[in-house]
Amino acid sequence: MFEDIEKKWQSIWENKPREYDLNRELLVIDTPPPFTSGTLHMGHILSYSYIDFIARYKTLRGYQIFYPQGWDAQGFPTEMKIESKYGKNLSREEFRAKCVEWSHEMISKMRDQMRRMGYMIDWNNQYITMLPEYHEKVQKSVIDMWKLGDIYRDNHPVLWCPHCKSAIAKAELEDKEIDSILYDIRFDNIVISTTRPELLHACVAVAVHPDDQRYKDMIGKNVRIPLYNREVPVIADHDVIKDFGTGAVMICTYGDYQDLVWQKRHNLPVIEGIDKEGKLKNSKYDGMSIDEARSRIVADLRSQGYIVSEKSYRKIIRIHDRCKNPVELLYSYEWFASLKKHKDKLIDIAKQIRWTPSFGIYHYIDWLNNLDWDWIISRDRVFGTPIPFYVCEKCNHIEPADKLPFYPEKADEKICGKCGTTMRPETKVLDVWIDSSITPLIISRYYEDREFFNRTFPNYIRIQGVEIVRTWALYTIYRVWRITGSVPWKEILLNGNVLAPDGRKMSKSLGNVISPDELLKEYPVDALRQWAAMSGALAKDRPFSYEDIKYAKAFLIKYWNASKYIISKLQPISNTPKLRKVDRWILHRLSEVIDRVTDAMESYEFRDAITTLQQFYWNEFCDFYLEYTKWRFQKNIDTEGAVYTLKKVQEEFSKMFSVFAPHLAYEVYWMIFGREIDSWPQFSFNDEIAKNDVERFNLEVSKVRTYKISNRMSLKAELDRWELSEQFDDELKEELKNTLNIKELV
RNA sequence: GGGCCCGUAGUCGAGGGGUUAAGACGCCGCUCUUACACAGCGGAGAUCCCAGGUUCGAAUCCUGGCGGGCCCACCA
Numbered sequence: 001m002f003e004d005i006e007k008k009w010q011s012i013w014e015n016k017p018r019e020y021d022l023n024r025e026l027l028v029i030d031t032p033p034p035f036t037s038g039t040l041h042m043g044h045i046l047s048y049s050y051i052d053f054i055a056r057y058k059t060l061r062g063y064q065i066f067y068p069q070g071w072d073a074q075g076f077p078t079e080m081k082i083e084s085k086y087g088k089n090l091s092r093e094e095f096r097a098k099c100v101e102w103s104h105e106m107i108s109k110m111r112d113q114m115r116r117m118g119y120m121i122d123w124n125n126q127y128i129t130m131l132p133e134y135h136e137k138v139q140k141s142v143i144d145m146w147k148l149g150d151i152y153r154d155n156h157p158v159l160w161c162p163h164c165k166s167a168i169a170k171a172e173l174e175d176k177e178i179d180s181i182l183y184d185i186r187f188d189n190i191v192i193s194t195t196r197p198e199l200l201h202a203c204v205a206v207a208v209h210p211d212d213q214r215y216k217d218m219i220g221k222n223v224r225i226p227l228y229n230r231e232v233p234v235i236a237d238h239d240v241i242k243d244f245g246t247g248a249v250m251i252c253t254y255g256d257y258q259d260l261v262w263q264k265r266h267n268l269p270v271i272e273g274i275d276k277e278g279k280l281k282n283s284k285y286d287g288m289s290i291d292e293a294r295s296r297i298v299a300d301l302r303s304q305g306y307i308v309s310e311k312s313y314r315k316i317i318r319i320h321d322r323c324k325n326p327v328e329l330l331y332s333y334e335w336f337a338s339l340k341k342h343k344d345k346l347i348d349i350a351k352q353i354r355w356t357p358s359f360g361i362y363h364y365i366d367w368l369n370n371l372d373w374d375w376i377i378s379r380d381r382v383f384g385t386p387i388p389f390y391v392c393e394k395c396n397h398i399e400p401a402d403k404l405p406f407y408p409e410k411a412d413e414k415i416c417g418k419c420g421t422t423m424r425p426e427t428k429v430l431d432v433w434i435d436s437s438i439t440p441l442i443i444s445r446y447y448e449d450r451e452f453f454n455r456t457f458p459n460y461i462r463i464q465g466v467e468i469v470r471t472w473a474l475y476t477i478y479r480v481w482r483i484t485g486s487v488p489w490k491e492i493l494l495n496g497n498v499l500a501p502d503g504r505k506m507s508k509s510l511g512n513v514i515s516p517d518e519l520l521k522e523y524p525v526d527a528l529r530q531w532a533a534m535s536g537a538l539a540k541d542r543p544f545s546y547e548d549i550k551y552a553k554a555f556l557i558k559y560w561n562a563s564k565y566i567i568s569k570l571q572p573i574s575n576t577p578k579l580r581k582v583d584r585w586i587l588h589r590l591s592e593v594i595d596r597v598t599d600a601m602e603s604y605e606f607r608d609a610i611t612t613l614q615q616f617y618w619n620e621f622c623d624f625y626l627e628y629t630k631w632r633f634q635k636n637i638d639t640e641g642a643v644y645t646l647k648k649v650q651e652e653f654s655k656m657f658s659v660f661a662p663h664l665a666y667e668v669y670w671m672i673f674g675r676e677i678d679s680w681p682q683f684s685f686n687d688e689i690a691k692n693d694v695e696r697f698n699l700e701v702s703k704v705r706t707y708k709i710s711n712r713m714s715l716k717a718e719l720d721r722w723e724l725s726e727q728f729d730d731e732l733k734e735e736l737k738n739t740l741n742i743k744e745l746v
Numbered sequence: 747g748g749g750c751c752c753g754u755a756g757u758c759g760a761g762g763g764g765u766u767a768a769g770a771c772g773c774c775g776c777u778c779u780u781a782c783a784c785a786g787c788g789g790a791g792a793u794c795c796c797a798g799g800u801u802c803g804a805a806u807c808c809u810g811g812c813g814g815g816c817c818c819a820c821c822a
Contacts, residue, residue, distance in 0.1 A: 182822085192822085193821095193822065194822060195822065196822075207822090239820090239821095240821090240822085241821050241822085243821090244821045244822070245821085245822075248822095249821085249822045250822075251822085252822090255822065256820095256821095256822070257819090257820080258819095258820075258821080258822065259822075261819095315821090315822095316820095316821095357751095359750065359751075360750095362749070362750060363749080363750070363817075365749095366748085366749045366750075366817090366818085367749090367817090367818080369749095370748080370749085370818075370819085466750095466751095466816080466817085467816075467817065469817090470817080470818085496751095496816085497816080499815090501758095503814090503815085534770095536759080539750095539751085540751065540752080540815090540816090541751090541815065541816065542758090542759090543758080545758060545759090545770090545771090546771085547757085547758060547759095547770055547771040547772090548758085548759095548770075548771090550770090550771075550784085551769095551770055551771080553784070554784055554785090556784095557782070557784055557785090558781090558782065558784090558785085560781085560782085561781040561782035561785085562781060562782075563781080564781050564782080565781035565782080566781080567781090568781075569781095607759095607760080608760085611760075611768090611769070611770090614769090614770095615768085615769065619769085622781090622782090623786085623787095626781075627779095630779095630780090702787085702788085705786095705787055705788070706787080706788055706789090708776095708777095708787085708788095709775085709776055709777075709787050709788050709789095710775095710776080710788075710789095712776065712777085713776095713777090714776095714777060714779060715777070715779055715786075715787065716779045717779090741779095
């Protein structure tokens, strides 16, 4: 039953023509373009459902919504897939073509999943980051920023896997605990501790803690590196752990991430100690592998008496998640975007945006305040947007590409305007966050249609996960602000993550992954959507709850059955039906519920909205009101008021419920009213007296029910006499007698 | 170590300075009552993490613990 209804309405929604009236306000939703993995996970369902709730709510409120969908296609995981499928021997162009082909397949799978969720996405307005038209806009945006002085090239360490001979991202790191040896090595009159003696030749300083009495007098002096007889300064830094080893550390470029921090902080020189093959360079041991060099240098130090002590030591190192080999930090030329110098301004800009929940902005501010250096925007990959510049190898001059989209393998020749040398087209590609950090400009057509842009920018809202505030939100605010001088959107809404029912992260290795496709075998789409609404506060993680989705499904069945009852009682009525007190009570409550749900929707409190709706409908409307109408139809007394009220509640409730459960709500509404839902409730009804009296009365009804149950009577069994615990008017007394089959009230 | 979030019945969770602290799941009874047994009705079950403080009054606000989560950093 559910499946037929779902398919019917999805096809109706999809085939609806989308036309936009640019003379009216157009609310633009900047939705996350998912990475094209081929499958949506529960986090996607949560986020996209939130987006759809907003889109449907605003549409019913009479707004025009512009709700496109994008796809974040480029990236390392796709490259790995293609590499494992076709090997490493494809040309750049062939390789990229395979990636594109594969991504298109994944997109079509994911699009089907989204359609199945009933999302009212405008499928005529999609963007895909891997397409040439998208590349062109990204490249334009980067050149725009270069013209503003925000793009530059500089030497910078990158994470490098010597085994795979590739730069890798932080996200590809894994930790591994290994047995290592902590060596204490004498440098003149100071003894340093290190696990990486092979990097001795790349030592640029020795650091101690500023409060460490042992070394107080050494700070500012020079010490001599054993074997190399080169002098380096002793410096003070708070990050040095006094209690670790000897409390003195050699800073090498680069043994680990901390070295990098120190090198930057103290402006130390850089000595490249290891090459891209994982072999030593600039040393007495050049050409040796790291492990070989380590044992040789230790032997040499030992024989010359420089090693003071050796202790075995468990150490955590970074390894590449694919090949499990240790990762090194290597120095290389990279491209940067100037983020740091705009820090204060970026904080000001972010404060102009309404953040929901409000604490979300702290993730942003905190990250900006802790930035160590600018945003590295270059990657040594193939499946990415090429960096649209030429580089002069001779004088380091940079010039932007003239023809876009720019691809280095097809690039025209260019002569350096400074020194006349032939320039090299850059072969690195851009960080994928560069692609996705201009989505507001893409969907508002900044580079193609300024009129459309002016009408749709800033966008109404961005919805995204809280865990990528420091990347996606920050980079978007930064880039869009630099290019347009404005905030990208008026609001940003943050959702949390979906954990496994056991409260842990969902992961394949833990075997606790719940997939939307599996759930949809057992639960209707509208139940899954309700789950999303029920699943808790914004920007907080919450375990997936089978209780919630079970309840959601039961609620749909309840709604369906109540609708059947209502439909069976429909009959033509006059314009002025006589309303009994119970009618006025439920209409008053309906009016209150509309107010509360409206408020909840305005503040994106979806949980409050859906639970208010569910509790009102089930616990008040079905459990009490519906029962009060039955005797009236049987005895044909005041049926018009009952029909009017049943229809009214069903009408307004269905409108609100359709935001969360559109398929069933539209079907029910259609069955009763013969048309589609097209507005948010306007209904208002006030009768405090009826409300107070009937709520009191409902308690009396419960008492009678309790009495019957505890006396093992059926609820419809006749009761000769019932002693009222309070006074009620004649109309309510009649209600009680008839609803619970009581002969006499005293 | 830094930032943020959170600690409410067996479980999940609303709420949030003032009558009996929602609701769901689970549990225990009773009922196939013509919308619904994927139901109805009823019941049991909470020192609202701990300790101070503010207050006439705190589960709710403040401070400090303890515990959990997320993100970030991390011992050379």
